[in-house]
Amino acid sequence: MTDISITTSGGTTFTFAEGEVKTISSKIVSNIESQELPTTGPSGAYVFDYQGPIKTINIKGILFATGTSRVSGYSIDSIIEQKQWLESLINGTQQALTFTSNYETLSVLGSTSVTAPYQGSFTYTKCYVQDMSFDEFEALVEELSFSITLIVGQA
Secondary structure, three states: OOOOEEEOOOOOEEEOOOOOEEEEEEEEEEOOEEEOOOOOOHHHOEEEOOOOEEEEEEEEEEEOOOOOOOEOOOOOOOHHHHHHHHHOOOOOOOOOEEEEOOOOOEEEEEOOOOOOOOOOEEEEOEEEEEEEEEEOOOOOOOOEEEEEEEEEOOO
């Protein structure tokens, strides 16, 4: 995977090195409420979409040092520097991030202003960090496994 990055609201971009990100999975869940009706079949139930959907993006991979800074204008290339920079995104006063990858450049904005053939309009994928974890293995001192979960939402 190439060109996978997280950009802060201030315009600072962290770009993952080629081969670091192993999987990106996104999941959209709609919080639909349904009410069955007696004496009707499955098509007779009332379905309501009161709450709308939520989208999460999970990024999994391995950080390693390449000698090239991940953040333009800064010297962030060692594994510990990368870990600390990523951890600093969860600081108690999160601002929206822009996530970009091959297939996650845009996310559905809503069903208004429909543009054919899609059922919704799209906008840049703005998100917040829900959780982040790092797994350190004793025998692997040259790499650090990570997982980051982002929640897509408005800035």
